[in-house]
Amino acid sequence: MKIGEVRADARKKVFTIRAGSAEYAFPYAKLRVAPSSDDPIETVFPDPELGREAFTYRLRSGAEDTVHLDEVREFAQDPEYLQELLLHTLTLEAQRGLEESGLGKRQVSRLLGTSASQLYRLLDPTNQKKSVGQMLALLHLVDRDVSLVVKKKAPRSLASVRKRGPRSKKTAGR
Numbered sequence: 001m002k003i004g005e006v007r008a009d010a011r012k013k014v015f016t017i018r019a020g021s022a023e024y025a026f027p028y029a030k031l032r033v034a035p036s037s038d039d040p041i042e043t044v045f046p047d048p049e050l051g052r053e054a055f056t057y058r059l060r061s062g063a064e065d066t067v068h069l070d071e072v073r074e075f076a077q078d079p080e081y082l083q084e085l086l087l088h089t090l091t092l093e094a095q096r097g098l099e100e101s102g103l104g105k106r107q108v109s110r111l112l113g114t115s116a117s118q119l120y121r122l123l124d125p126t127n128q129k130k131s132v133g134q135m136l137a138l139l140h141l142v143d144r145d146v147s148l149v150v151k152k153k154a155p156r157s158l159a160s161v162r163k164r165g166p167r168s169k170k171t172a173g174r
Contacts, residue, residue, distance in 0.1 A: 003046035003069055006055040010040060017055065017072055026072045031057075033065040084128055090135040090146070091125045097142030098123070111141055 005018040013028040028035055035041045035057075044057040047066060058064040073081035098108065109119040121127050122138055139146055 001069060002052040003055055004052075006044050006046055008041045008044045008057065010035075015044065015055070015057070015067075015072075017069070019069055019072075022078070024072050024076045024078070026067065026075060030071075030075060031065065031067070033059065033063050035059055039063070087128060087130065087132070087135065088125050090132070090139065091123065091127075093144055094135060094138045094142060095123055095125075097139060097144045101142045103142065108138070108141055112137060 001019045003017055003019050007016045009016060012025075015026045015028075017024045017026060039059045039061045042058050042060050044055060046052040047054050047056045050066065050068070053070075054066050054068040056064060056066045070081065074085075098105070103111075105119055106116060109116045112119065119138075122130055122134055136146055
């Protein structure tokens, strides 16, 4: 994914990043080189040297830093990015498990009931066109247990409830 546009908003203290059809907000508070009122952001641009997959900003003092789009997408909890990250992690673990298992790739593909080329696609960390179910079957074969933990989010703060205000009578019964 490439960054199409990036803007700095000093009033809101965020960068607005447009990448593909998505738009993300990334707060100044998450920056390694933070701007201040005495040292504001002078320029910000999608970095062509990084294939427009990151943006670089420069402060008035000359200090600069670069933020990769993956960092922005992780902060935003982009579901597509989180799925890519999960598949990548599962793939790396499947590779380690296969090495440690002593099983041959042909044997594993037979046990999975799939072709050798499909197994190679499952073991390719850059391939995002595979299902979590396929990865779980492979991980099971190479003696890996996978645990998925789902937890309830912490309740919203009282401040965010006050900001939203009380529910109207029309929506209270829904």
